[in-house]
Amino acid sequence: xxxxxxxxxxxxxxxxxxxxxxxxxxxxxxxxxxxxxxxxxxxxxxxxxxxxxxxxxxxxxxxxxxxxxxxxxxxxxxxxxxxxxxxxxxxxxxxxxxxxxxxxxxxxxxxxxxxxxxxxxxxxxxxxxxxxxxxxxxxxxxxxxxxxxxxxxxxxxxxxxxxxxxxxxxxxxxxxxxxxxxxxxxxxxxxxxxxxxxxxxxxxxxxxxxxxxxxxxxxxxxxxxxxxxxxxxxxxxxxxxxxxxxxxxxxxxxxxxxxxxxxxxxxxxxxxxxxxxxxxxxxxxxxxxxxxxxxxxxxxxxxxxxxxxxxxxxxxxxxxxxxxxxxxxxxxxxxxxxxxxxxxxxxxxxxxxxxxxxxxxxxxxxxxxxxxxxxxxxxxxxxxxxxxxxxxxxxxxxxxxxxxxxxxxxxxxxxxxxxxxxxxxxxxxxxxxxxxxxxxxxxxxxxxxxxxxxxxxxxxxxxxxxxxxxxxxxxxxxxxxxxxxxxxxxxxxxxxxxxxxxxxxxxxxxxxxxxxxxxxxxxxxxxxxxxxxxxxxxxxxxxxxxxxxxxxxxxxxxxxxxxxxxxxxxxxxxxxxxxxxxxxxxxxxxxxxxxxxxxxxxxxxxx
Numbered sequence: 204x205x206x207x208x209x210x211x212x213x214x215x216x217x218x219x220x221x222x223x224x225x226x227x228x229x230x231x232x233x234x235x236x237x238x239x240x241x242x243x244x245x246x247x248x249x250x251x252x253x254x255x256x257x258x259x260x261x262x263x264x265x266x267x268x269x270x271x272x273x274x275x276x277x278x279x280x281x282x283x284x285x286x287x288x289x290x291x292x293x294x295x296x297x298x299x300x301x302x303x304x305x306x307x308x309x310x311x312x313x314x315x316x317x318x319x320x321x322x323x324x325x326x327x328x329x330x331x332x333x334x335x336x337x338x339x340x341x342x343x344x345x346x347x348x349x350x351x352x353x354x355x356x357x358x359x360x361x362x363x364x365x366x367x368x369x370x371x372x373x374x375x376x377x378x379x380x381x382x383x384x385x386x387x388x389x390x391x392x393x394x395x396x397x398x399x400x401x402x403x404x405x406x407x408x409x410x411x412x413x414x415x416x417x418x419x420x421x422x423x424x425x426x427x428x429x430x431x432x433x434x435x436x437x438x439x440x441x442x443x444x445x446x447x448x449x450x451x452x453x454x455x456x457x458x459x460x461x462x463x464x465x466x467x468x469x470x471x472x473x474x475x476x477x478x479x480x481x482x483x484x485x486x487x488x489x490x491x492x493x494x495x496x497x498x499x500x501x502x503x504x505x506x507x508x509x510x511x512x513x514x515x516x517x518x519x520x521x522x523x524x525x526x527x528x529x530x531x532x533x534x535x536x537x538x539x540x541x542x543x544x545x546x547x548x549x550x551x552x553x554x555x556x557x558x559x560x561x562x563x564x565x566x567x568x569x570x571x572x573x574x575x576x577x578x579x580x581x582x583x584x585x586x587x588x589x590x591x592x593x594x595x596x597x598x599x600x601x602x603x604x605x606x607x608x609x610x611x612x613x614x615x616x617x618x619x620x621x622x623x624x625x626x627x628x629x630x631x632x633x634x635x636x637x638x639x640x641x642x643x644x645x646x647x648x649x650x651x652x653x654x655x656x657x658x659x660x661x662x663x664x665x666x667x668x669x670x671x672x673x674x675x676x677x678x679x680x681x682x683x684x685x686x687x688x689x690x691x692x693x694x695x696x697x698x699x700x701x702x703x704x705x706x707x708x709x710x711x712x713x714x715x716x717x718x719x720x721x722x723x724x725x726x727x728x729x730x731x732x733x734x735x736x737x738x739x740x741x742x743x744x745x746x747x748x749x750x751x752x753x754x755x756x757x758x759x760x761x762x763x764x765x766x767x768x769x770x771x772x773x774x775x776x777x778x779x780x781x782x783x784x785x786x787x788x789x790x791x792x793x794x795x796x797x798x799x800x801x802x803x804x805x806x807x808x809x810x
Contacts, residue, residue, distance in 0.1 A: 311748075685759075
């Protein structure tokens with residue numbers, strides 16, 4: 204091996220570092236404001252450390268072939284083969300890094316290995332790549348990066364050599380090991396090391412998506428906590444039984460509206476919104492004034508809403524190693540009471556793991572794009588438009604045995620926010636791309652209720668309406684903060700207006716299941732990480748990027764690496780003294796959640 208060969212390899216690594224740095228710079232332009240990044244240059248510089256590590260991990264097969272290339276006699280055919288391997292290995296990771304430029308706003312974190320667990324092939328090629336093409340600057344970036352990648356294929360001419368320079372070979376291998384580890388420190392770098400040089404708040408800017416994907420593969424399981432011994436239930440009890448004057452076998456319909464931020468709902472914002480029909484329902488129903496999602500993704504919302512399982516770990520429950528745990532869902536509870544259970548989502552079967560989850564959770568029937576069986580209403584991206592699928596939903600409910608539990612998950616207000624051509628210019632386009640599709644989906648909800656109210660099951664049905672999560676798009680200052688990012692509508696409604704009023708206590712998605720049990724008079728003990736909003740519940744919990752957030756009326760408690768900080772304001776700038784009660788409550792939630800997951804004790808009589 205000669206100096207020219209070593210320089211050739213280093214050139215390839217440096218060009219890849221340049222490609223990754225370009226992605227990071229565009230990632231910054233798309234997702235951060237100047238006030239959010241204290242030192243952009245330092246963040247870009249620190250990111251190179253993580254880029255080199257990811258690049259070397261990705262290119263280990265190429266490194267081996269490269270070394271063999273200069274040990275064995277060289278040939279043009281092998282040179283071409285080596286060039287092909289290099290491009291083939293690196294292109295997918297460059298593409299994933301660029302996809303995250305767009306999708307970071309929706310996930311609020313760099314993508315990890317779970318990306319491949321809930322995204323089908325059709326989703327990836329039919330939706331995600333289509334988004335990249337719609338964001339044309341990202342497409343131009345990718346083209347420029349591929350040209351740079353091709354530039355690295357110019358190898359030195361084959362030369363005859365009589366010996367291998369073992370010193371250079373040892374230097375190359377040693378440098379690769381050092382680069383993989385990210386330096387000479389005791390342990391190799393992980394995602395948690397990002398931001399130590401610049402700022403922890405800039406860790407996602409420092410990281411790259413290939414690095415987070417590689418380091419989330421076969422990630423460690425949850426950590427067991429032992430904060431409390433026998434007094435855990437004093438702070439956090441997962442077993443519930445509500446006083447009842449009799450179990451009323453009402454039908455239950457849960458409607459989950461895609462990306463319906465509280466910010467878009469006029470009822471919460473002095474009539475300024477895009478949901479006139481939902482506003483009307485809220486004026487005659489039981490409204491949770493301060494409701495929050497437990498996560499920022501649809502795949503996190505479904506277990507929270509239907510099984511009272513918050514997203515308190517790095518990977519979504521549906522794709523985690525705990526997905527096969529035995530757990531309680533609203534379907535498993537009510538099916539034992541002779542309820543017919545069904546789940547409706549207009550997407551292709553397998554999208555987001557919804558079909559697999561619905562079966563594991565105990566839903567008897569699943570209805571999706573295939574069951575709808577009419578692609579004339581296909582939106583060419585995610586699935587069937589909301590209005591025709593809502594109509595299909597109502598018609599199907601009219602054919603099944605009562606009582607029933609049914610969950611409907613809408614999709615039209617998901618990016619890219621396309622609505623049917625016949626509805627163009629019929630709704631206010633608003634100030635954000637999502638506003639028109641929110642108005643369309645609200646109108647689809649109206650047509651569903653107009654259809655359903657003519658059916659005999661309507662008056663004996665409890666309706667629950669919420670959003671899966673908020674949209675990353677926001678134009679109201681009140682919601683442009685970490686708390687506002689979780690603020691969602693929540694409504695419990697009956698046609699006879701027996702449910703009416705305002706619940707001001709803090710509530711969350713995982714409270715929906717126990718609240719329904721409370722409202723229909725279910726009198727048996729059940730397991731739930733949440734609590735009925737009628738029983739004095741006053742907190743919401745979430746977890747993102749290894750940081751817990753607990754929202755209460757008394758403050759906003761942040762916990763990371765056993766450091767607890769309470770803030771008075773939603774912008775998280777004014778800290779106040781920690782409340783021992785709140786800290787203990789959060790510790791109890793962490794212990795109760797992790798230990799229940801680890802020991803697979805998520806049902807009655809298993810604790």
